[in-house]
Amino acid sequence: MDEQTPPARARIQLRGLRGLPLRFVVPNVVTLLALCAGLTAIKLAADKHFETAVLAIVVAAVLDGIDGRIARALKGSSRFGAELDSLADFIDFGVAPGLVLYFWSLHELGTLGWVAVLFFAIAAALRLARFNVMIDDPDRPAWMAKFFTGMPAPAGAIVVLLPLYLHLVFNLTVSTGLIVLEAVYVLGVALLMASRIPHYSGKSLGRVPREEFIFVLFVAAAALVLLAFFPMQMLIVLSLLYMSMIPASVRAYNTFAAQDAKAREASVPPA
Template identity: 35%
Template sequence: MTSAESQVDDEPDAADVEMNRPRRRGIYVLPNLFTLAALFGGFYAVVMAMNGRFENACIGIFCAAVLDSLDGRVARMTNTQSAFGEQMDSLADMVSFGAAPALIMYEWGLKGLGKAGWIAAFVYCACAALRLARFNTNIGIVDKRYFQGLPSPAAAALVIGFIWVLDDAGYKGVSAMAGLPWLAFAVALFAGLTMVTNVPFYSFKDISLKRSVPFIVIVLIALGIAVINIHPPMVLFGLFCVYGFSGYGVYAYRKLKGKPVSVIATSTDEPDERGLH
């Protein structure tokens, strides 16, 4: 056999090359549509705040929170989870529940405080980024029943709900008032810092939508919707205030009972994760 014939035999067939070529992965449309819609809600809220329409901005953030709660469930129910979807969800959360609430709060009530105002807004935004980064890295070692720190959608609902209640009550030009900007300062810091604590917050992830429930549960859901419609700003803000303090209640109860307060179950990869307890 000549050297030329040997080279021809060693060359792979076109069919083999085609089979060994890595297949291009597509993107699941359905869950990412919910994520993009949530991202649009955050972007819309910022635009509305820039135009002084704070009620519309608050509604945009609350709609983003609802959509964010659905994209993961839709992905699991339709078996369309992907690494791309997880990263897309985190980036959308940073915009809708990190940057957007900070900018809206600053525009609404913090800019009159000067440096203190933008520092409070930045602290909230930075804590949201840290909260999301920690969630992504600890997702495999945290008890699924609880969040480690206040979840970013709930923190955004606290900040935005506070704005919505006062705006609905007729308070305009808050940044030029005497006391309210400092109250906004406190709310922004509380929501931001609570996101990066180790306080456990119930995640509601053990509630299955596929499981049958008693008839009374549907009646209670209908009553809950009716109560929210009585006065949406006040009722929603009240609910998220209760949730925002519930973690501290669980933490204190476990401390008093001598039970472990950490939501980290096991840790085998990172030797220094003990500091998160």
């Protein structure tokens, strides 16, 4: 008999489940939790709970930042996990922020507001696809790991919500003119994500020097406390700070590129 009986197939499946190490499961569970947070943000925005929706996207960004580190620490990285992470990132940082802004104010512009949301989601998808391709490039110089090409999707999701942070903190009147500016701003962030403008990569940070450990720990703790008690105000500061770092990222990238070009020229033997 060629085909296996149902009990035989069930035994094979159970053996496969028993043989799956927990270190492969944990990072994917964190990724799924991030996906749940992103989808919940859409639901909260549809119910007009915009501040809570913002916090849900922040939670998704935090979980996205730790799932890869957990996978590397547990040696549980897998192709399945990488694909799942990309799909979750598209929902969390490409779809959810755009819909939050659409439910808040962009719907007032009709088709124009929806087009801005579509462009943002498309830019996030292209950004994630390009990242997956570039990370597997064997010819990529080691120094390029210090930079992202284009604004990362999680950063784009946090930065694009800046108009909403400002409204929640300062109770700004949402006029048609401001909504048009918001749509232009969303398109600008989308262009930064799809562009090849380099951004600093937090993944490139090394170990903290022993003499600076206490200071770094204090700053991190203070930032977390401020984010917990003044979330919208801190998100405004972080968004503006991140965007102000883009010129410095470009200068640093160009410096590394020039040094790399000189090193390549020096390594070429004269004709």
